[in-house]
Amino acid sequence: MGQINGTDNTEAVGWDRAGRRCLASPGVPLRFSLWRRRVVPYASWLSPGDNAWQLTAATLVGLMSIPGLAVLYGGIVQKKWAVNTMMMVFSAFCLTLIVWVLWAFKMGFGTPWIGHFVGKPGDVVGASGLQAQAQVPLLKGLAPNFRFPQGSLVYFQFVFAAITPILFIGSVLGRIKFKVWLVFVPLWITFAYAVNAFLLWGGGFWAGKGALDFSGGYVIHLAAGVSGFVAAAMVGPRLAKDRKVGKPNNLLFIALGAGLLWLGWNGFNGGDPYFAGADATAAVVNTNLATAVAMMAWIICDMTFGEKKKPTFLGGVNGMICGLVGITPAAGYVNGVGAIIIGLVCSVVVFFAFTYLPRKVWPFNKVDDALGVVYTHGFAGLLGGLLVGLLADPKIIVYLGIGKNPDVTTSGLFYGHPRQLLIQAGAAGTVIVWDAFVTFAILKGISLFTSLRMSDAELEVGDLAVHDEVAYPEDDPDPVGADLAMQGAGQPHLGGLNGSGGDAVAGDRVLSE
Numbered sequence: 122m123g124q125i126n127g128t129d130n131t132e133a134v135g136w137d138r139a140g141r142r143c144l145a146s147p148g149v150p151l152r153f154s155l156w157r158r159r160v161v162p163y164a165s166w167l168s169p170g171d172n173a174w175q176l177t178a179a180t181l182v183g184l185m186s187i188p189g190l191a192v193l194y195g196g197i198v199q200k201k202w203a204v205n206t207m208m209m210v211f212s213a214f215c216l217t218l219i220v221w222v223l224w225a226f227k228m229g230f231g232t233p234w235i236g237h238f239v240g241k242p243g244d245v246v247g248a249s250g251l252q253a254q255a256q257v258p259l260l261k262g263l264a265p266n267f268r269f270p271q272g273s274l275v276y277f278q279f280v281f282a283a284i285t286p287i288l289f290i291g292s293v294l295g296r297i298k299f300k301v302w303l304v305f306v307p308l309w310i311t312f313a314y315a316v317n318a319f320l321l322w323g324g325g326f327w328a329g330k331g332a333l334d335f336s337g338g339y340v341i342h343l344a345a346g347v348s349g350f351v352a353a354a355m356v357g358p359r360l361a362k363d364r365k366v367g368k369p370n371n372l373l374f375i376a377l378g379a380g381l382l383w384l385g386w387n388g389f390n391g392g393d394p395y396f397a398g399a400d401a402t403a404a405v406v407n408t409n410l411a412t413a414v415a416m417m418a419w420i421i422c423d424m425t426f427g428e429k430k431k432p433t434f435l436g437g438v439n440g441m442i443c444g445l446v447g448i449t450p451a452a453g454y455v456n457g458v459g460a461i462i463i464g465l466v467c468s469v470v471v472f473f474a475f476t477y478l479p480r481k482v483w484p485f486n487k488v489d490d491a492l493g494v495v496y497t498h499g500f501a502g503l504l505g506g507l508l509v510g511l512l513a514d515p516k517i518i519v520y521l522g523i524g525k526n527p528d529v530t531t532s533g534l535f536y537g538h539p540r541q542l543l544i545q546a547g548a549a550g551t552v553i554v555w556d557a558f559v560t561f562a563i564l565k566g567i568s569l570f571t572s573l574r575m576s577d578a579e580l581e582v583g584d585l586a587v588h589d590e591v592a593y594p595e596d597d598p599d600p601v602g603a604d605l606a607m608q609g610a611g612q613p614h615l616g617g618l619n620g621s622g623g624d625a626v627a628g629d630r631v632l633s634e
Contacts, residue, residue, distance in 0.1 A: 178392025185385035193378025201583025203592035229318030259324020289349025291492030338450025346499015358489035411464030415444025447505035510542035
């Protein structure tokens with residue numbers, strides 16, 4: 122309310138064609154002001170349904186990271202690392218968004234910079250980066266024009282970028298320095314993830330060859346498995362006594378995180394056609410079908426071939442993840458039978474790999490991949506990517522052709538296109554080699570300035586030593602033991618929780634487990 126020319130008037134608010142707020146003329150009722158301006162809420166190219174689904178799908182994927190993976194991983198690790206796990210997840214989410222909008226998005230989805238290997242860096246923080254019609258320059262004319270703003274595309278692709286380093290936190294939990302993680306994530310997004318995205322999604326080399334990665338079996342999961350394994354090898358193992366602790370600290374947290382992952386994957390795969398159409402529906406149904414088959418396959422394997430021959434929930438979650446990861450590169454390209462095959466094959470193969478390789482085969486028996494990311498994401502992503510080269514069904518329509526233009530479909534070896542399997546193998550090999558090299562180079566460079574691994578004294582104590590916080594203070598830990606462990610290694614006196622002095626509370630029973 123306010124006084125205009127001595128008259129009490131309500132400030133009417135309208136919307137102009139550019140979407141900017143503007144004040145209606147003083148003394149003129151709002152309905153007449155809007156009629157005169159003839160404003161509309163949407164640009165002519167914008168579909169409210171497509172935009173709403175794209176933002177919803179992005180939010181579902183974001184929930185997979187925060188709080189999904191924070192809760193899932195936080196429930197699996199020892200209690201003394203719960204805070205560190207949450208901090209690594211949330212900080213990676215923040216760092217990725219900052220890097221993404223300032224330069225990395227255009228490296229993955231912009232104009233070519235170094236051949237067809239990576240895009241030219243650039244920001245997307247201006248008006249055009251938020252409200253202009255979305256586009257990927259190298260895909261113009263190859264797919265329908267997007268019917269949502271560039272900001273929706275930027276955010277949708279950001280949550281995919283963010284979840285990738287968050288996934289391979291599982292490989293290095295319980296020993297990598299937090300400050301090393303803060304440096305590593307922006308560099309890895311820039312030099313590894315952006316390159317993967319451009320090569321396969323942004324119109325780069327392997328996209329031009331026809332490689333199929335519907336929603337990130339290679340770009341995200343294979344990359345996470347490879348990078349996590351290399352990082353685990355370089356950082357070094359956890360304490361020997363911590364490696365012997367195989368029990369999760371909270372199965373209910375794991376169930377909550379797993380549920381968020383499963384249903385969040387509806388946005389992960391359902392959002393990648395970029396339209397709320399029939400292929401989005403196919404992707405969502407295939408995702409859930411493959412996951413259900415994979416989870417039950419792992420449970421049956423546990424009951425039949427497991428050491429104790431008992432069904433376990435944690436094993437079932439591993440199978441669930443294998444199904445989600447395996448169907449990701451294929452969700453919108455295969456039929457329901459293909460989804461069942463992918464879920465079954467990925468779960469069974471990864472079950473036996475997870476059981477055998479860490480005990481018998483180099484280098485898997487030498488590297489402490491804490492949560493087995495190389496198996497549930499690396500192997501499952503690779504298998505899914507290769508299987509789409511066999512099972513892609515030309516009757517599954519990605520985009521409808523208009524007039525004499527043919528529909529956009531894909532075909533695998535079993536449908537008369539044997540070369541697709543070779544293309545899939547070539548793309549996988551590129552991601553494996555490049556991401557392994559980049560991860561090694563980044564961590565090697567950081568190691569010139571600081572050690573990658575926490576001190577043994579910090580590893581003994583956990584969260585209290587690293588963050589001055591604990592997740593489970595009611596467990597009545599041993600603060601004296603924590604202090605003695607830190608002081609014996611020349612580390613500062615812990616004092617109290619959050620600097621309060623007096624009654625220090627450790628994050629776990631530091632001298633047990």
